[in-house]
Amino acid sequence: MIEREQIEMDVVFVGAGPANLAAALHLKNEIARHDELIDMGVKHGKKIGEIEIAIVEKGAFVGAHILSGAVMDPIAIRELMPDFLEQGCPVDTVVTEDAAWYLTKGKMINAPIVPPPLKNKGKYILSLSKMCEWLGEKCEEAGVNIFPEFPASEVLYDENDRVIGIRTGDKGIDKEGKPKANFEPGVDILAKVTVLGEGSRGSLAKQLMSRLGLMEGKEPQVFSLGVKELWEVPEGNFPEGKVVHTLGFPSDVQTYGGGWIYGLKNNVVSIGYVTGLDYVDPNIDPHAEFQKFKSHPAVAEVLNGGKMIKYGAKTINAGGYWTMPRLYADGVLLVGDSASFLNGQRIKGIHTAMKSGMLAAETIVSALEHNDFSAASLSHYEERVDMSWIYDELHAVRNFHASFQKGRWSALVNSGLQYLTKGLAWGFMPKEHHVAGHERMAMQREVNGRKNGKAADGLNGMGPTEHLRTERYDEVKFDKELTFDKITDVFHAGVSHDEDQPSHLHILDTEICATRCAEEYGNPCQRFCPAAVYEMEENAATGRREIKVNFSNCVHCKTCDISDPYQIINWVTPEGGGGPNYKGM
Ligand SMILES: Cc1cc2nc3c(=O)[nH]c(=O)nc-3n(C[C@H](O)[C@H](O)[C@H](O)COP(=O)(O)OP(=O)(O)OC[C@H]3O[C@@H](n4cnc5c(N)ncnc54)[C@H](O)[C@@H]3O)c2cc1C
Numbered sequence: 001m002i003e004r005e006q007i008e009m010d011v012v013f014v015g016a017g018p019a020n021l022a023a024a025l026h027l028k029n030e031i032a033r034h035d036e037l038i039d040m041g042v043k044h045g046k047k048i049g050e051i052e053i054a055i056v057e058k059g060a061f062v063g064a065h066i067l068s069g070a071v072m073d074p075i076a077i078r079e080l081m082p083d084f085l086e087q088g089c090p091v092d093t094v095v096t097e098d099a100a101w102y103l104t105k106g107k108m109i110n111a112p113i114v115p116p117p118l119k120n121k122g123k124y125i126l127s128l129s130k131m132c133e134w135l136g137e138k139c140e141e142a143g144v145n146i147f148p149e150f151p152a153s154e155v156l157y158d159e160n161d162r163v164i165g166i167r168t169g170d171k172g173i174d175k176e177g178k179p180k181a182n183f184e185p186g187v188d189i190l191a192k193v194t195v196l197g198e199g200s201r202g203s204l205a206k207q208l209m210s211r212l213g214l215m216e217g218k219e220p221q222v223f224s225l226g227v228k229e230l231w232e233v234p235e236g237n238f239p240e241g242k243v244v245h246t247l248g249f250p251s252d253v254q255t256y257g258g259g260w261i262y263g264l265k266n267n268v269v270s271i272g273y274v275t276g277l278d279y280v281d282p283n284i285d286p287h288a289e290f291q292k293f294k295s296h297p298a299v300a301e302v303l304n305g306g307k308m309i310k311y312g313a314k315t316i317n318a319g320g321y322w323t324m325p326r327l328y329a330d331g332v333l334l335v336g337d338s339a340s341f342l343n344g345q346r347i348k349g350i351h352t353a354m355k356s357g358m359l360a361a362e363t364i365v366s367a368l369e370h371n372d373f374s375a376a377s378l379s380h381y382e383e384r385v386d387m388s389w390i391y392d393e394l395h396a397v398r399n400f401h402a403s404f405q406k407g408r409w410s411a412l413v414n415s416g417l418q419y420l421t422k423g424l425a426w427g428f429m430p431k432e433h434h435v436a437g438h439e440r441m442a443m444q445r446e447v448n449g450r451k452n453g454k455a456a457d458g459l460n461g462m463g464p465t466e467h468l469r470t471e472r473y474d475e476v477k478f479d480k481e482l483t484f485d486k487i488t489d490v491f492h493a494g495v496s497h498d499e500d501q502p503s504h505l506h507i508l509d510t511e512i513c514a515t516r517c518a519e520e521y522g523n524p525c526q527r528f529c530p531a532a533v534y535e536m537e538e539n540a541a542t543g544r545r546e547i548k549v550n551f552s553n554c555v556h557c558k559t560c561d562i563s564d565p566y567q568i569i570n571w572v573t574p575e576g577g578g579g580p581n582y583k584g585m
Contacts, residue, residue, distance in 0.1 A: 004167070005187045009052045009145075011364060012165055012191040014152040014204060016057035017066060018128065018350050019336025020197035021135040022080050023357030024053055028142040030365045048368045053144045054189060055136075056168060058151035058556075060577040062136030065556055067228065067314040067582050068128035068350065069260055069270060071095060071120050071243055075389070076354035081138075090134050091124040092264045096241035101298065103249035103259075108298035116419065117345045117397075118245045125241070125262050125270070128350060129582045151573030155204050155332075156188060161212065163331035165190040166204065169573050174500050192373045193364050194332045197357060200315040201558035202338040203572055205325075214325040214334075220436035221323045221340060222401055223562050224256065227290040227313045227530050228272035229489070230585060233306035238263045245347075246299075247408075250292040255279045256318075256404040256411075259293045260347075261302055268309075269302060274316065274347065277528070277563050278405060278437035281447050281472075285527035286559075287313070288473045291483040295475065300482055308484065311492035312585050313530035313557045318344040319434050321398035327385065328378040333360045341390065345397040345415065352390050359384040402434045441565050443520045486532035490553050494581030495531070497574055503551040504574035505533065505560060512566055513547040521565050523547070528563045531555045555580045 011027065013020040031051065037043035059065040072091070077084045085091070098119050100111040136146055153169040165188060172183035196205045200223065209215050244261040251257030256276025263269055273290035293299060317323070317337050324340040327333060335341070335356040342349030363381040367373050385391060396418075403414035478485045484492075497504075507513065517523050518536065525534035531553045536545040556579045561571035 002170075002185045004185050007054075007187055007189050009054045009165075009189055009191045010368065011051065011053045011193045011195065012189045013053070013055040013195045013197060014166060015196070015198040015202070015338075016055050016059075016062040016132060016136055016146060016148070017197055017199050017336055017353065018132060018135070019338075019341075019353035019357040020055055020195060021062075021132060021139055021357070022076065022354035023195060023197065023335060023361045024055055024139050024144045025135065025142055026080055026358040027053060027361035027364055028139075028144060030361055031368070034365055034369070046369050048365065051368065054191075055139065055144060055146045056150040056152050056166070056189065057146065057148045058573055058576060059148060059579060060581070061133070061148050061583075062146060063129035063133040063583060064148070064581055065579055066129040066132045067226070067312040067580075067585050069226075069228070069262060069272065069347070070126055070128045070350060071262060071348070072124045072126055072128075072131075073348055073351040074124060076351040076358065080354065080358060087138070088134065090130045091126045093125050093241050095120040095123050095125060095243050097121070097239065097243070099242065099244045101244055101246040103246050103296055103298065105249055106297060108296070120243045125243070125264055127584050129585045149576035151576050152204055153186060153573050155194070155208055156190070157211075161330070163194050163208070163329065165194055169576060171575055173502060173575070175502055177502050180500070192331070193367060193378070195335055195357075195360055195364075196332065196338050197335045197353070198338045200317045200337045201562055201571070203561075205334060205338040206561075208329070208332065208334075209325050212329045214329065216326075218325060219319065219322040219434040221317055222319045222434050222437055223277040223559075224274045224316045224318045225277055225286045225313060225528070225530065225557060225559050226272055226274045226316055227287050228270065228311070228585070229308050229492070230310040231269045231271060231303055231306045231308050233267050233269050233303060235267055237267070237304065237306065238269050238302045240265055246293075249296055250289050251275065251408075252281070253408040255281070255284065256401070257289065259299070261299070269306070271299070271303070276318065276401075276404060276437070277315065277559065278435065278440045280440055280442045282441050282444060282521045282524040282565075283447065283472055283527065285473065287486055287489070287530040288476055288527075291476045291478065292473065294482055295477075303482060308492060310582075310585055311484070311489040312580060312582050313493075313555050313559075315558050315562060316347070316349070317342055318401045320344050320401060321394045322402070323434055327382045328375055330375045330378075331373050333363065333378055333381055335360050341394070343393055343397055345400040352393065355388060355390050356385065359388060359390075405435060405440070438563055438565050438567060441521065441524065441563070444522045486530065490531045490555065493531070493555050494583075495553060495555055495579065496581075497552040497554065497578035499552050501575050503549050504572050505549050505551050505554065506570040506572060507547060507549065508568040508570060509566075510547050512568055514544055517566060518545065525560055525564060525569070528559050530557060530559065533560070
């Protein structure tokens with residue numbers, strides 16, 4: 001039995017993303033305001049006084065694991081800190097020009113009218129990683145304790161399933177699971193309220209939702225994967241402040257997808273491609289889709305003569321309003337992407353994540369005043385959300401993503417109708433509404449059958465990179481100038497994990513990988529993972545191809561946990577500090 005230190009806090013936040021950083025700072029400010037109003041006799045009630053707040057973050061520093069586009073709608077940060085620019089918020093530049101490109105294989109059609117949800121003029125282009133680093137400093141100045149390199153590995157419950165805090169991961173365990181000389185047991189951080197803001201597919205949020213039934217009566221979450229590179233391009237290739245969103249090539253009409261190109265200062269370009277992880281064809285490889293996107297003449301022209309400087313990939317929770325879990329339970333609240341606050345139509349979640357954190361903070365102030373952290377007390381958070389602009393924004397686009405599950409054309413018609421009717425138009429909506437992505441993936445024989453009119457033998461037996469030779473990606477050269485293979489890209493994500501630790505990617509039944517999955521889906525993990533973590537390798541002893549997990553490549557995007565068709569991959573937190581280094585991304 002390991003003896004663990006217990007640390008008592010009033011509030012513990014899991015994850016130092018925009019949601020929790022805004023929450024912690026707002027909590028400090030709101031408590032100060034509450035107490036001051038009582039002192040002034042303007043407000044009746046009990047003073048709260050000094051409280052202990054902790055934020056635990058699995059990355060080596062605040063911002064290390066933060067990846068976004070990013071164009072930020074400043075509505076939330078203005079509420080948090082009206083003088084955010086004067087206080088030094090590191091926005092890169094202001095959006096001066098919007099464009100929407102429809103791409104066919106060789107042509108680009110510049111839309112004469114940019115669809116209103118994609119209009120960003122006046123908003124800010126920034127590195128969200130930089131902004132989180134800065135917000136982290138603001139939190140520390142306000143007295144919040146931030147613990148980087150501390151992944152929360154477990155939620156702690158009391159005997160009545162009330163959340164009482166979290167346990168951080170052990171350090172110094174070798175790959176056989178034995179303690180090394182530097183072994184340090186994780187600590188138990190006990191708190192009156194625990195706030196989960198782990199981003200998309202939070203590993204604790206997943207445990208919590210399942211244990212407490214927080215998704216009962218809700219639709220399953222659907223995800224996309226965003227693959228991004230930062231480039232330095234020659235002067236004149238792409239103007240600072242320009243924002244382009246694309247539709248069409250290379251996605252097929254059944255697959256949700258689109259690209260972005262944002263012009264930052266100093267001829268830096270943020271470029272990326274989003275692929276819906278509810279795709280049907282198991283041969284889709286979101287990383288290769290992005291590489292193919294860059295080879296389109298209109299896109300290649302932007303990058304021509306430039307140099308890729310950074311890479312990253314991260315999932316996006318795309319379901320929105322219908323796929324929101326219950327946001328509270330005894331002792332716990334869910335904020336940001338972990339709670340499905342992203343607006344899929346605008347591909348924006350920074351402002352909604354921050355606002356959700358601020359509403360959670362206001363709920364916690366009231367809970368602290370009344371010393372009541374029960375589900376009933378914390379349920380006011382959901383009421384606050386429903387009364388805020390978040391509800392107006394997300395409810396109006398509640399049918400956006402599901403309409404894409406019927407294909408691009410019906411989705412475009414639907415999106416237009418939904419925009420005009422604030423989501424009332426149901427037109428071509430699939431009856432089931434959102435269907436979980438892994439349930440939509442077809443087997444190889446169905447795909448090949450559809451293509452050739454006959455059953456084919458699937459992709460069983462493909463090597464780790466041979467999948468890139470499937471006809472879908474035949475034209476992508478991976479020339480290391482414009483297009484990069486996964487290993488080269490992963491190098492540019494600055495990923496590192498101590499190799500002598502247990503894999504944090506738990507495959508619950510590897511026999512399925514070698515048999516059923518190889519046969520039925522051709523081991524799609526080799527393709528959907530954007531970091532070349534999964535390989536099918538010949539086992540000399542058995543003579544069959546078995547799964548090999550290169551966990552040290554992992555960029556913490558969580559795609560495997562989401563997209564595996566048998567749902568047998570469980571992503572858990574690795575040793576603290578491991579993972580990508582997205583500084584400046
Ligand atoms: C490719 C891409 C492009 C995007 N573009 C835009 C855009 O242009 N504009 C926009 O508004 N939004 C955009 N978004 C969405 C936006 O980035 C998110 O909505 C927003 O970052 C969500 O904030 P969050 O705080 O909920 O989570 P995150 O930003 O994901 O932060 C979560 C933090 O929690 C940490 N964490 C997770 N689990 C644990 C754990 N168990 N223990 C300790 N720490 C943990 C993570 O390391 C991370 O630091 C984009 C997203 C992606 C992926």
